[in-house]
Amino acid sequence: MADLVARVLPEIDQPTTPVAQSMGGIVAVCAALQRPERVTHLVLTVTSGGVDMSALGAQDWRPDFAAANPNLPRWFLDDRTDLTARLAELHMPVLLLWGDADPISPVRVGQRLAELLPRAELHIFPGAGHDLGFTHAAEVAGLIDRHLAKG
Template identity: 70%
Template sequence: MTGFADLVARVVAEIDQPAALMAQSMGGVVAMLAALERPEQVSHLVLAATSGGMDMASLGAQDWRPLFAAENRTVPQWFIEYHEDLTHRLAELRMPVLLLWGDADPISPVGVGQRLAVLLPRAELHVFPGAGHRLAKNLAAQVAPLIDRHLARS
């Protein structure tokens, strides 16, 4: 892989029937780009603490890149440096979208989730008090029923 487009292409290549995409953090951008490329095949999105392809600094986010790069030296530079503004395309995502956020996440603050909830036509935002960036893992027992209910929506 030589760039973010290759990562998205790899995901899109695996979608051979209607599928729900679930992702966290930068994976959320991959899921959104895949959904934009194959909207007829993506039935639902579940996005946890993602950037959503928006200007994070303007929404009060802490820059995660320096610490992440220092702790993950094998991650390609293209991944760490990726920036793309998807805000002008988010209204194209017409599938149901579940947004999961923690109100104690400095990397993707609640304001990001709130902004995505406005920009995505069929989004539902759930905020977990005291939760940080890894809320999907740390609060799996609380998150799972929300995902089940979300996937039952058409």
């Protein structure tokens, strides 16, 4: 995970809004923590965002994903980055997008992030799952546009 963050950081050389889904949300949060002066807004979609999801009703996706992707690097499956204690440091506006039918990152995860992030807004898509960026692309784009228009 640290290598991915290190790869992203040089790209944040001007005002930036990371938009991240699932595991990418951890990379985006880590990058925002390291470059808060350059991250103007943040969009997190069905991610852990760096909180422990086990107590929030999340289904463990790793065994099935590992079986379907046998060449996947171990770090992807083993990563348990916990950024809970640092989320209050993020003072940029954060848009949280969740589906209420996502067993991998249930709404309770989005609600927990909304509690921990000082300027977070949670939007829940009824009936949407972990792929809500694809299944609800037009609505997601509209919410992101509105989010970016906010200061």
